[in-house]
Amino acid sequence: MAVSDRISEAINAYLDRDNTKYAIMLDGAWGVGKTHFIVNSLIPSRSTDQFTYVSLYGLKTLDEIETQIRSSSLYVPIVTEKDSWQKIDKKVVGEDYVLSSPQEITTTHQIRESRQSRVICFDDLERWYGDIEVCLSYVNRLVEHQDQKCILIGNLDAMSEKANHAFSNAREKTIQYIYRYDSNYHTILNISLDLVDYGNQVSRKFLRSIVKNNYSSLERLLEQISVRNIRIINEVFQLFEYIYRHNSKQFKRSPNLAFTYLMALFSVRILASRYLVNKNDRDKLLRENHEANKGFKFLVDIGYFEDQANSKMSSQLRLLLDTTFYRLDQISLNGLCSIIRNGYYIKEDFAGDFDKWTNEQQYDLYLDKDRFYQLSDGEAKHVFDETLATMIESRSITNPVTLLLLAERVISDIACGVVDYNPVVFKKKFTGMVDDLYDAHQMKIEEISIFDIDGDRFRNCRSLYEHILRRNHDYYLEDQKAKVTNFWHHIFENPRNMKHLLKKFNPQIVFSEAVEIEEIIKALESLSNARLYQLVEWLDAEFEETPEDCKISIDLSIIKALHTAIRLKYGDQMGVRANHLRQIVEILKARQGLHSRAETE
Numbered sequence: 001m002a003v004s005d006r007i008s009e010a011i012n013a014y015l016d017r018d019n020t021k022y023a024i025m026l027d028g029a030w031g032v033g034k035t036h037f038i039v040n041s042l043i044p045s046r047s048t049d050q051f052t053y054v055s056l057y058g059l060k061t062l063d064e065i066e067t068q069i070r071s072s073s074l075y076v077p078i079v080t081e082k083d084s085w086q087k088i089d090k091k092v093v094g095e096d097y098v099l100s101s102p103q104e105i106t107t108t109h110q111i112r113e114s115r116q117s118r119v120i121c122f123d124d125l126e127r128w129y130g131d132i133e134v135c136l137s138y139v140n141r142l143v144e145h146q147d148q149k150c151i152l153i154g155n156l157d158a159m160s161e162k163a164n165h166a167f168s169n170a171r172e173k174t175i176q177y178i179y180r181y182d183s184n185y186h187t188i189l190n191i192s193l194d195l196v197d198y199g200n201q202v203s204r205k206f207l208r209s210i211v212k213n214n215y216s217s218l219e220r221l222l223e224q225i226s227v228r229n230i231r232i233i234n235e236v237f238q239l240f241e242y243i244y245r246h247n248s249k250q251f252k253r254s255p256n257l258a259f260t261y262l263m264a265l266f267s268v269r270i271l272a273s274r275y276l277v278n279k280n281d282r283d284k285l286l287r288e289n290h291e292a293n294k295g296f297k298f299l300v301d302i303g304y305f306e307d308q309a310n311s312k313m314s315s316q317l318r319l320l321l322d323t324t325f326y327r328l329d330q331i332s333l334n335g336l337c338s339i340i341r342n343g344y345y346i347k348e349d350f351a352g353d354f355d356k357w358t359n360e361q362q363y364d365l366y367l368d369k370d371r372f373y374q375l376s377d378g379e380a381k382h383v384f385d386e387t388l389a390t391m392i393e394s395r396s397i398t399n400p401v402t403l404l405l406l407a408e409r410v411i412s413d414i415a416c417g418v419v420d421y422n423p424v425v426f427k428k429k430f431t432g433m434v435d436d437l438y439d440a441h442q443m444k445i446e447e448i449s450i451f452d453i454d455g456d457r458f459r460n461c462r463s464l465y466e467h468i469l470r471r472n473h474d475y476y477l478e479d480q481k482a483k484v485t486n487f488w489h490h491i492f493e494n495p496r497n498m499k500h501l502l503k504k505f506n507p508q509i510v511f512s513e514a515v516e517i518e519e520i521i522k523a524l525e526s527l528s529n530a531r532l533y534q535l536v537e538w539l540d541a542e543f544e545e546t547p548e549d550c551k552i553s554i555d556l557s558i559i560k561a562l563h564t565a566i567r568l569k570y571g572d573q574m575g576v577r578a579n580h581l582r583q584i585v586e587i588l589k590a591r592q593g594l595h596s597r598a599e600t601e
Helices: 003-018 034-045 062-071 109-111 132-145 163-173 187-193 202-215 217-225 230-246 248-253 256-273 278-286 294-303 315-325 332-340 362-367 379-393 400-416 423-439 459-484 487-493 495-504 517-524 528-546 556-570 576-592 595-600
Strands: 023-027 048-054 089-093 096-100 118-121 147-152 175-180
Touching: 003 023, 003 034, 003 147, 003 175, 003 315, 023 132, 034 048, 034 147, 048 062, 062 132, 062 459, 096 294, 132 163, 147 528, 163 175, 163 230, 175 248, 187 202, 187 217, 187 230, 187 332, 202 217, 202 230, 202 248, 217 256, 217 315, 230 248, 230 256, 230 332, 248 256, 256 278, 256 315, 256 332, 278 294, 278 332, 294 423, 362 379, 362 400, 379 400, 379 423, 400 423, 400 459, 423 459, 487 495, 528 576, 556 576
Parallel strands: 023 147, 023 175, 048 118, 118 147
Antiparallel strands: 089 096
């Protein structure tokens, strides 16, 4: 029998008995559904009773309790079929929650004259601000002298030590039974889904289907991070529903990625509210752009990696970080962090976030370790064989980050005995496939920075990891060289177009070996002071955003030559223009750590 069924029987027995000179209490953690159970399960089942609902949140005197009881609407059920009940709304009046219904409201005096059972529900006992003994003495007066039925609702674990001590002393005379309400995840998730304000039946069906199809994975995550709060879970479901409404085509195209996105949404929400207590850490997670470095910079800053001095973090925090950043080859955090930060959908923040999503692939299921490990041996073998064929034989996976994630999974599964495959053969075939894709210019242009580059995750395939990093560095640089060839020429020919070009390129590229020093100097000297200042600001801002492990390096010979030319011509000059030109060189020197060497040349 479910916990809620046992509690229903207990409360019904209490309400059906005569001469009960005591109250009962429903105890449970915040958000597990205690109030939801009373409002949506108990009350609809008691068609002959009348209920008053009062929140004690923020109240501290008996007069305030009396005022709330007098002003509370009473819910008078007239039907017994639960599904035919109109939804009960909680309307906030100051700090007090009042049950409202379109049906006739009965006064407190009329209740006393009625033959129906009279039930007062006092919620949020742990948030009562006054003396707990005074509060319980008032409840005692109601049950002993006015024959009221009283149900208290609260979270005893959240009471202060002082209040808990007072409660223990006072409860013996007033509260006969305390029932612990502890919903299972099926109940919690179903309630959370029911409370979503769906925009249409399509979004309702989609959200419920991906939760149902991935229930065990979602339950495992919530259980491991100790989240049972219906309000939090419902909030995440609601935000996901908002996102789905605006991006339904992409989500339908890849339900696996949609669920991975939901898991990342949960992780970011919990990280921001429970684990990142430092505001700077929260801002780094929710406001920084994690696209270029795949979250590496953020994870370094908070001490994720095992070789960092401050790397001692809980397994729960590590799990949330892993879940957040695992699939950044496909999942962008830009819009996701925006909706967590703001609480509503901002269209421009999601621009391009789902452009990489394709039709569902077997390798997406293989990368979802939770789901893959629940398959039967036959199903798992089929998924693995299809993934291997797609990767090695047809070579249709051309995202280098995805390939690295797949290589890590394959080597790990081989080592664990999950799949039967020779690791030496796999590494040889994988390396050949990678080389062929790069040589044929079929690999996608992606800057690679897998988040645990200095961690232990790729220990079993370090050689593959380093090989693809080397090939990708040369490939990426070659592509950028082709794009930057005419950068300084365009600056010289059309200075008005400079703002557009600065948005398009990174300083690491425009001062790389792909350009000639003469072109740079000619372009710089053609610019007005205003545009030189714009260039200085761009260098400062872009270098601040460039990850330390960026594989595209400024050409040292260009910096030295530029430093020499600017020093000879503008070193002794006064004025704004000369200052801007000197600043440009100093910023470049600072980036490459050339202060001491430049001074001695």
